[in-house]
Amino acid sequence: MTDVLDPPIHIEHHDGGHEEHHGATGILNWLTSTDHKVIGMSYTVTSVIMMVIGGAFAEIIRAQLATPNGSLVSLAQYNELFTMHGSVMIYLFAGPFAFGALANIIVPIQIGAPDMAFPRLNALSYWLYLTGSITMLSGFFVAGGAANFGWVAYAPLSNSLNTPGSGADLWIGGLLLTGFSAIFTGVNLCATIFYLRAPGMTMFRMPIFTWNMLVTAILILLAFPVLTAGLIMLYCDRHFGTHIFSVAGGGVPVLWQHIFWFWGHPEVYILALPFFGMVTEVIAVFSRKPVFGYKGMVFATLTIAALSLGVWAHHMFTTGVVLLPFFSIMSLLIAVPTGIKMFNWIGTMWKGQVWFSTAMLMSIGFLFTFLVGGLTGIYLASPPLDFFTHDTYFVVAHFHSIVMALVLGAMSGLYYWGPKITGYLLNERLGKAQFWFLFIGIQVFTFPIYLLGLYGMPRRVAVYPANPQWKALNDLSTLGAVLIGVSTVIFVVNIVVSWKKYPAGDNPWDAQTLEWFTTSPPPHHNFYRLPQIRSERPTWDHNHPEHRTLHHGEHDVDPQVPESEGEHV
Amino acid sequence: MKTEAKVLLGLGTFFGLMCAVYWNWSLENAGGVMMFAGMLLCFLPGSYYFWWSRRMKPRPEDNPQATQTQGAGVVGAFPGSSIFPFVMGMGAFFVVLALVFGIWLLVPGLALVVWALLGGTAEGRRGGHH
Numbered sequence: 047m048t049d050v051l052d053p054p055i056h057i058e059h060h061d062g063g064h065e066e067h068h069g070a071t072g073i074l075n076w077l078t079s080t081d082h083k084v085i086g087m088s089y090t091v092t093s094v095i096m097m098v099i100g101g102a103f104a105e106i107i108r109a110q111l112a113t114p115n116g117s118l119v120s121l122a123q124y125n126e127l128f129t130m131h132g133s134v135m136i137y138l139f140a141g142p143f144a145f146g147a148l149a150n151i152i153v154p155i156q157i158g159a160p161d162m163a164f165p166r167l168n169a170l171s172y173w174l175y176l177t178g179s180i181t182m183l184s185g186f187f188v189a190g191g192a193a194n195f196g197w198v199a200y201a202p203l204s205n206s207l208n209t210p211g212s213g214a215d216l217w218i219g220g221l222l223l224t225g226f227s228a229i230f231t232g233v234n235l236c237a238t239i240f241y242l243r244a245p246g247m248t249m250f251r252m253p254i255f256t257w258n259m260l261v262t263a264i265l266i267l268l269a270f271p272v273l274t275a276g277l278i279m280l281y282c283d284r285h286f287g288t289h290i291f292s293v294a295g296g297g298v299p300v301l302w303q304h305i306f307w308f309w310g311h312p313e314v315y316i317l318a319l320p321f322f323g324m325v326t327e328v329i330a331v332f333s334r335k336p337v338f339g340y341k342g343m344v345f346a347t348l349t350i351a352a353l354s355l356g357v358w359a360h361h362m363f364t365t366g367v368v369l370l371p372f373f374s375i376m377s378l379l380i381a382v383p384t385g386i387k388m389f390n391w392i393g394t395m396w397k398g399q400v401w402f403s404t405a406m407l408m409s410i411g412f413l414f415t416f417l418v419g420g421l422t423g424i425y426l427a428s429p430p431l432d433f434f435t436h437d438t439y440f441v442v443a444h445f446h447s448i449v450m451a452l453v454l455g456a457m458s459g460l461y462y463w464g465p466k467i468t469g470y471l472l473n474e475r476l477g478k479a480q481f482w483f484l485f486i487g488i489q490v491f492t493f494p495i496y497l498l499g500l501y502g503m504p505r506r507v508a509v510y511p512a513n514p515q516w517k518a519l520n521d522l523s524t525l526g527a528v529l530i531g532v533s534t535v536i537f538v539v540n541i542v543v544s545w546k547k548y549p550a551g552d553n554p555w556d557a558q559t560l561e562w563f564t565t566s567p568p569p570h571h572n573f574y575r576l577p578q579i580r581s582e583r584p585t586w587d588h589n590h591p592e593h594r595t596l597h598h599g600e601h602d603v604d605p606q607v608p609e610s611e612g613e614h615v
Numbered sequence: 616m617k618t619e620a621k622v623l624l625g626l627g628t629f630f631g632l633m634c635a636v637y638w639n640w641s642l643e644n645a646g647g648v649m650m651f652a653g654m655l656l657c658f659l660p661g662s663y664y665f666w667w668s669r670r671m672k673p674r675p676e677d678n679p680q681a682t683q684t685q686g687a688g689v690v691g692a693f694p695g696s697s698i699f700p701f702v703m704g705m706g707a708f709f710v711v712l713a714l715v716f717g718i719w720l721l722v723p724g725l726a727l728v729v730w731a732l733l734g735g736t737a738e739g740r741r742g743g744h745h
Contacts, residue, residue: 173704245675245686249618
């Protein structure tokens with residue numbers, strides 16, 4: 047059953063094509079590399095730095111809210127801070143970390159490809175992302191400060207009368223750049239997954255992470271051009287005298303909300319699906335089992351993608367001009383595929399030999415936190431409840447449960463794939479400490495603000511009435527934010543302490559998918575040889591022929607022992 | 616190739632149905648147009664894949680019984696390292712800064728973009744970094 051070809055593939059090298067991994071090093075390598083692993087590392091480092099910057103904004107916001115009449119920042123600065131906190135976290139961290147960093151590195155290796163389909167386009171994506179990030183953040187250094195209209199830039203607040211100054215234009219420009227970066231990455235991921243799979247890697251043998259990245263890429267292609275078009279319209283309204291979003295000239299302000307959320311709600315799944323994929327891989331590997339309900343997982347992912355284009359106006363229930371029943375029904379339907387995923391994750395762990403590594407703990411933390419966010423999402427999909435909680439801290443708490451679950455998923459992915467990317471493990475003891483601070487911090491941070499929302503505290507306010515109950519809940523939430531900050535410090539300490547200290551070997555987790563068949567870190571063009579691919583977990587089948595994956599109705603009558611050449615564990 | 620086509624055509628069909636229901640029920644044009652465009656965006660590559668999937672032999676990656684030896688041969692041409700993505704990125708950066716700080720920034724911006732386009736194309740024809 048093992049048919050190991052060495053080397054499995056030939057890459058047509060143009061003259062000097064091999065120079066890359068011998069020649070350029072250091073800064074020149076960073077500037078010129080088209081290797082998906084180098085680009086992915088650039089993405090990883092940049093996006094984690096963005097997470098730290100966005101997190102620092104969050105800590106300032108929570109410090110301001112620790113007292114009812116906080117004076118840490120001015121009201122104007124507070125507007126800039128919450129705008130840039132949201133923008134940095136959504137546009138510059140969560141998305142690029144998922145589809146720029148981990149997908150870039152892992153997807154080609156998971157499907158047995160030598161690189162992404164368009165390596166130079168991939169490099170361009172990174173440069174657009176980096177310059178977009180710099181553009182957006184440079185708003186803090188111009189007169190008038192950074193953008194301050196919230197991360198959603200609602201018209202007419204975002205027009206040139208209400209928000210003059212170049213900070214807002216830098217925000218638009220930065221988003222244009224990162225938007226194109228995302229579109230190019232989407233094209234690249236689709237082409238890679240459709241055209242560069244290894245022999246035998248049929249679509250229904252792709253790891254769930256790769257499936258989720260494919261669907262994410264399709265959603266990027268559907269959603270991001272709409273945002274880019276909307277931003278260009280907004281810029282024209284601000285500078286060229288058009289009136290697309292202003293009533294005065296016959297325009298429609300709500301049109302901006304339609305356009306923004308037509309991008310914005312698929313964007314939620316563009317953010318979430320990659321982390322669903324990471325968690326699926328981690329739970330399967332650390333439960334020593336195949337993914338429970340593989341096809342169900344794939345169809346659930348596709349269903350989420352299908353529904354995601356029909357739910358945007360649930361962000362706009364209170365505008366009074368959207369079709370409430372349609373959007374309510376579609377939004378509630380999303381709970382079905384998400385529920386399937388939730389049960390499949392539990393089913394994967396069920397009767398497995400669960401190994402509570404840091405990655406697994408982070409994934410279990412994800413399940414819990416995401417469940418809280420998902421369930422409160424069902425409340426918000428109901429218009430009467432949404433009218434009651436719209437623009438309160440309840441909404442803030444809901445989406446922070448979701449995005450903080452994604453942070454747990456991101457950390458899970460880093461602990462799981464970090465060794466493959468760098469060749470070195472992170473310290474597990476520090477990792478577990480980080481998990482507990484992060485997990486408890488998230489709950490302490492979100493639960494009080496759910497209550498605050500129900501008591502009526504509006505979002506985006508720097509000061510609030512000196513009500514002792516509100517102050518106590520805000521203090522508790524700030525304590526949670528501090529715990530999350532501590533967990534980030536532990537993460538940084540862990541990277542420093544574990545720096546090149548614990549060599550990982552090729553397959554430290556006895557994992558299942560193809561990326562664990564190659565060396566850590568993988569060589570240029572990823573593989574020296576490939577195993578036979580007969581199921582969705584070829585590396586496991588190769589390493590454990592006595593427990594290989596059986597297809598429906600198949601009996602394992604004659605397990606063959608592989609030749610020794612592929613043994614790595 | 617068949618599964619790829621089915622995924623895209625399936626999504627496109629769903630978007631089409633959803634668009635029909637939404638547009639007729641809400642009479643709201645922005646969302647209707649965007650959903651319709653979403654449907655087209657799925658049908659365009661989806662029908663291309665479908666057309667090809669009926670006219671080509673299954674590729675090794677479509678064959679569940681394929682051996683690694685069947686994948687032997689040229690997978691594709693992968694360029695070596697290149698400075699031009701960076702040059703293009705810097706060009707785009709200046710173009711965007713021109714939107715904010717002044718039209719004169721288009722001069723270095725477009726110059727970098729044109730240089731990157733020419734250089735990248737020439738490099739692609741010549742065969743990568745030397």
